[in-house]
Amino acid sequence: MSSAAPSTAPDANALYGGKAGDRRVTVRDIAAAKRRGEKWPMLTAYDAMTARVFDEAGIPVLLVGDSAAMVVYGYDSTIPVTVDDLIPLTAAVVRGSRRAMVVADLPFGSYQTSVAEGLSTAVRFMKETGAHAVKLEGGRRVLPQVEAMVAAGIPVMGHLGLTPQSVNVFGGYRVQGRGEAGEELMADAKALEAAGAFAVVLECVPTELAARVTASLSIPTIGIGAGDACDAQVLVWQDMAGLTPRTAKFVKKFADVATVLGDAARAYAEEVVSGAFPGPEHSYR
Ligand SMILES: Nc1nc(=O)c2c([nH]1)NC[C@@H]1CN(c3ccc(C(=O)N[C@@H](CCC(=O)O)C(=O)O)cc3)CN21
Numbered sequence: 001m002s003s004a005a006p007s008t009a010p011d012a013n014a015l016y017g018g019k020a021g022d023r024r025v026t027v028r029d030i031a032a033a034k035r036r037g038e039k040w041p042m043l044t045a046y047d048a049m050t051a052r053v054f055d056e057a058g059i060p061v062l063l064v065g066d067s068a069a070m071v072v073y074g075y076d077s078t079i080p081v082t083v084d085d086l087i088p089l090t091a092a093v094v095r096g097s098r099r100a101m102v103v104a105d106l107p108f109g110s111y112q113t114s115v116a117e118g119l120s121t122a123v124r125f126m127k128e129t130g131a132h133a134v135k136l137e138g139g140r141r142v143l144p145q146v147e148a149m150v151a152a153g154i155p156v157m158g159h160l161g162l163t164p165q166s167v168n169v170f171g172g173y174r175v176q177g178r179g180e181a182g183e184e185l186m187a188d189a190k191a192l193e194a195a196g197a198f199a200v201v202l203e204c205v206p207t208e209l210a211a212r213v214t215a216s217l218s219i220p221t222i223g224i225g226a227g228d229a230c231d232a233q234v235l236v237w238q239d240m241a242g243l244t245p246r247t248a249k250f251v252k253k254f255a256d257v258a259t260v261l262g263d264a265a266r267a268y269a270e271e272v273v274s275g276a277f278p279g280p281e282h283s284y285r
């Protein structure tokens, strides 16, 4: 909603140099924040109204996650969600926001099959949604895809550690990168940086590993269950707002939206049944 009123939250302007920005956050702002050692928040969003709320709260980067599979579409993993499912949600988040960079998460099967298919998928998201960057899971195994997207002018965010599209290989949503596997993850992170990725999500990895990766890269790390040393943090909004019934250990519940919404629904139902709603002030004459 480009007609939205300017933000009145100048204290929540990570990446805007302390000023209420009047333009979209770019990859250059994100690089500058790493140089300044400034931490920043990312949230998921899947529709225009929540995107507007988060944008006006000063969240500088919004991710339209393939977690939509679970929190929007009700699947029990991210595997089934398709490009055609995610494109309208991503376009809605772009329309609902004014200042945030919008990152489109590429779903399972839309980039692993070949460099050509991966590039076509990324191009579709950029052309059809107005997203400003794409995100994909994996390190060296998807490096040719990352290189092709960057060469085509598409900013790429990486994602290492617990990559949920590989849940069937991991045998569950489990912490990754313990012991020897930490060195593999470090090599993947360095490879993503060298391939031109502008940031990398680290999901469910030991704090100490995330700290070492963060110190070793010149691009920002975005942690989710990766401790306090990352340059940025991300959470699924329904988790941090208290809408998700059961969450992982890394989630902090910053609100109890499930209770607020449930109470509103119960109060509405009661007033309809009793006849208290609608009153004359909600009716026409
Ligand atoms: N609502 C939601 N939030 C998410 O963060 C999220 C999704 N959906 N869907 C895609 C993936 C799946 N994610 C998950 C799901 C469960 C755990 C989990 O329960 N982890 C265990 C760790 C077990 C171990 O120690 O290895 C935990 O107890 O926290 C972690 C990440 C993260 N992503």
Ligand SMILES: CC(C)C(=O)C(=O)O
Residues within 6 Å of the ligand: 044, 063, 064, 065, 066, 067, 068, 105, 159, 201, 203, 224, 234, 235, 236
């Ligand atoms: C949790 C974030 C990193 C994600 O990939 C998603 O929401 O799909």
Ligand SMILES: [Mg+2]
Residues within 6 Å of the ligand: 065, 066, 067, 105
């Ligand atoms: Mg995802």
